[in-house]
Amino acid sequence: MQTRTLGTTGPQVSALGLGCMGMSALYGGADRAESIATVHAALEAGVTLLDTGDFYAMGHNEMLIGEALRTAPAALREQALTSVKFGALRSPDGEWAGYDGRPAAVKNFAAYSLQRLGVDHIDVYRIARLDPDVPIEETVGAISELIEKGYVRHVGLSEVGADIIRRAAATAPISDLQIEYSLISRGIEDSVLPTTRELGISITAYGVLSRGLISGHFTHDRQLAANDFRAHSPRFQGDNLRHNLDLVEALRKIAGQKGVSVAQIAIAWVLSRGEDIVPLVGARTRERLDESLGALDVTLDAADLAAIEQAVPADAAAGDRYPAPLMAHLGSK
Numbered sequence: 001m002q003t004r005t006l007g008t009t010g011p012q013v014s015a016l017g018l019g020c021m022g023m024s025a026l027y028g029g030a031d032r033a034e035s036i037a038t039v040h041a042a043l044e045a046g047v048t049l050l051d052t053g054d055f056y057a058m059g060h061n062e063m064l065i066g067e068a069l070r071t072a073p074a075a076l077r078e079q080a081l082t083s084v085k086f087g088a089l090r091s092p093d094g095e096w097a098g099y100d101g102r103p104a105a106v107k108n109f110a111a112y113s114l115q116r117l118g119v120d121h122i123d124v125y126r127i128a129r130l131d132p133d134v135p136i137e138e139t140v141g142a143i144s145e146l147i148e149k150g151y152v153r154h155v156g157l158s159e160v161g162a163d164i165i166r167r168a169a170a171t172a173p174i175s176d177l178q179i180e181y182s183l184i185s186r187g188i189e190d191s192v193l194p195t196t197r198e199l200g201i202s203i204t205a206y207g208v209l210s211r212g213l214i215s216g217h218f219t220h221d222r223q224l225a226a227n228d229f230r231a232h233s234p235r236f237q238g239d240n241l242r243h244n245l246d247l248v249e250a251l252r253k254i255a256g257q258k259g260v261s262v263a264q265i266a267i268a269w270v271l272s273r274g275e276d277i278v279p280l281v282g283a284r285t286r287e288r289l290d291e292s293l294g295a296l297d298v299t300l301d302a303a304d305l306a307a308i309e310q311a312v313p314a315d316a317a318a319g320d321r322y323p324a325p326l327m328a329h330l331g332s333k
């Protein structure tokens with residue numbers, strides 16, 4: 001497995017991480033046994049970074065990862081590094097109720113996550129979205145205290161812009177910023193990426209397949225459950241979806257010429273953007289995981305990259321990456 005290092009102070013991780021969210025939430029139903037088999041297969045293939053959030057189905061995702069770790073051979077369990085997001089507040093009916101980054105809340109969230117994951121420390125801990133009522137210095141300071149006590153190893157960030165990145169980095173060493181980045185979500189290139197590069201912070205990129213939209217497997221007629229994020233995402237609606245799937249067809253031609261899949265081209269493109277970028281792939285079956293891992297063997301030369309840029313120029317996507325009320329929480333568009 002190829003490896004990359006998170007920032008100047010973070011851990012060495014596999015060049016692809018596994019994002020586990022879809023195994024519990026937001027993309028319709030998932031098969032529990034297949035999800036656990038997928039985590040095991042990822043670890044066997046040398047994937048070390050497992051990403052989750054305590055609010056993904058209210059602890060369900062952490063308990064699933066906990067079970068996968070408990071039932072994995074010891075050597076594989078020991079190589080696993082956990083990246084955990086906290087701070088999003090939920091109601092029993094699943095409604096989202098804002099963010100809490102107060103130091104006491106941070107420690108409380110961490111105590112529960114350690115139990116659910118069944119681990120004695122979390123490798124990278126980050127607030128999912130900035131709490132507008134709590135200075136980032138206080139939230140990061142609380143994670144630093146958890147580091148001093150051995151419960152957490154590294155501070156990460158998620159979906160914040162350049163100013164908050166600078167303030168956080170002035171408070172404690174930051175290993176990585178988790179943020180959406182893909183062929184059709186390139187907002188970080190303007191100010192976020194130059195800032196993380198200046199400060200020696202890596203990017204753990206999510207949505208590299210734009211939640212399946214540019215995977216090559218998504219179709220116009222796919223029926224989505226009402227609780228599937230994509231049923232409400234602007235990019236998956238009507239004319240936007242038609243336009244975006246036309247981009248995928250342009251990409252499919254390039255993938256076909258190289259004898260690889262569309263998903264592999266899309267992941268390989270993110271990998272090609274720099275050693276400081278680690279894509280988190282959201283595979284929730286072993287078949288999709290295998291396909292994703294194949295991207296590590298895809299080399300894109302200058303001619304490939306030019307053809308990809310022509311097929312899918314920056315800003316080519318139709319529709320925002322989140323519904324309008326959720327865009328307001330993001331530090332980068």
Ligand SMILES: NC(=O)c1ccc[n+]([C@@H]2O[C@H](COP(=O)([O-])OP(=O)(O)OC[C@H]3O[C@@H](n4cnc5c(N)ncnc54)[C@H](OP(=O)(O)O)[C@@H]3O)[C@@H](O)[C@H]2O)c1
Pocket residue numbers: 018019020021022027051052053085128158159178179205206207208209210211212213215217263280281282283284287288289291292
């Ligand atoms: N920090 C944040 O704000 C934030 C936000 C979102 C996610 N994340 C993290 O990032 C991780 C990855 O995000 P994501 O799941 O949205 O990313 P993604 O990889 O863009 O999308 C994953 C979805 O794409 C589809 N897909 C089709 N072919 C695939 C293939 N070969 N490999 C993988 N998936 C394929 C699957 O949907 P179907 O099975 O329905 O086809 C899968 O659920 C999440 O699991 C989560 O841990 C973080």
